Amino acid sequence: GAVVSQHPSWVICKSGTSVKIECRSLDFQATTMFWYRQFPKQSLMLMATSNEGSKATYEQGVEKDKFLINHASLTLSTLTVTSAHPEDSSFYICSAQTSLAGIPSEQYFGPGTRLTVT
Amino acid sequence: GEDVEQSLFLSVREGDSSVINCTYTDSSSTYLYWYKQEPGAGLQLLTYIFSNMDMKQDQRLTVLLNKKDKHLSLRIADTQTGDSAIYFCAEGGMDSSYKLIFGSGTRLLVRP
Numbered sequence: 001g002a003v004v005s006q007h008p009s010w011v012i013c014k015s016g017t018s019v020k021i022e023c024r025s026l027d028f029q030a031t032t033m034f035w036y037r038q039f040p041k042q043s044l045m046l047m048a049t050s051n052e053g054s055k056a057t058y059e060q061g062v063e064k065d066k067f068l069i070n071h072a073s074l075t076l077s078t079l080t081v082t083s084a085h086p087e088d089s090s091f092y093i094c095s096a097q098t099s100l101a102g103i104p105s106e107q108y109f110g111p112g113t114r115l116t117v118t
Numbered sequence: 119g120e121d122v123e124q125s126l127f128l129s130v131r132e133g134d135s136s137v138i139n140c141t142y143t144d145s146s147s148t149y150l151y152w153y154k155q156e157p158g159a160g161l162q163l164l165t166y167i168f169s170n171m172d173m174k175q176d177q178r179l180t181v182l183l184n185k186k187d188k189h190l191s192l193r194i195a196d197t198q199t200g201d202s203a204i205y206f207c208a209e210g211g212m213d214s215s216y217k218l219i220f221g222s223g224t225r226l227l228v229r230p
Contacts, residue, residue, distance in 0.1 A: 004160075006160075034217075034218075041223075041225075042222065042223070043206065043220045043221060043222045043223055044161070044206070044220045046217060046218070046219075049217065093160050093161070095161075106151075106163055106166070107163075107218060109153075109160040109161040109162070109163075110160050111159055111160040112158070112159065112160045114158070
């Protein structure tokens with residue numbers, strides 16, 4: 001149980017275009033989803049936290065107009081990188097969290113999406 | 119601010135024990151976690167420890183927590199080549215955001 005998928009797993013796009021990455025909780029309802037960015041050989045940096053039906057909370061330094069997050073349902077969150085540039089190339093990882101009687105679960109991580117902007 | 123630090127690299131021989139160390143700064147953290155990341159993949163939760171515990175053992179994994187020194191370690195007994203990966207420690211609290219703060223990761227290489 002507690003499987004999180006991401007789609008696509010790998011995407012190449014041209015500079016200036018937009019790319020959408022999906023994060024799905026397959027067998028549970030995710031009240032909260034997190035989006036992380038990981039540069040090569042570096043740690044995960046939290047970009048934003050999203051709760052179903054409300055606006056995402058972005059970490060300091062993350063441009064909300066560039067990284068659009070939509071958490072439209074309890075099983076799906078999307079991250080759209082708008083007007084992508086080569087410096088946006090990175091590994092994007094989502095995680096999903098559920099809760100039981102108000103107590104949050106651990107974060108279940110997706111396999112990641114590698115974005116390359118040419 | 120919150121900061122989690124790890125050594126970058128560890129190399130051990132197959133069958134030996136591995137010890138990966140981590141220091142953190144946020145004394146209010148409720149949980150401390152160890153995650154494993156294999157190449158090109160997401161993170162897999164290995165184990166976690168509550169901040170009021172000193173030790174937790176789970177099969178080949180032993181977690182030691184020194185709360186006074188804010189030091190966390192992960193010991194892998196009888197290390198196998200399949201254990202080669204990047205290991206991240208992370209701290210998390212019980213505030214409304216439940217955010218995780220990750221360390222920089224330790225790359226473990228297991229030599230045959």
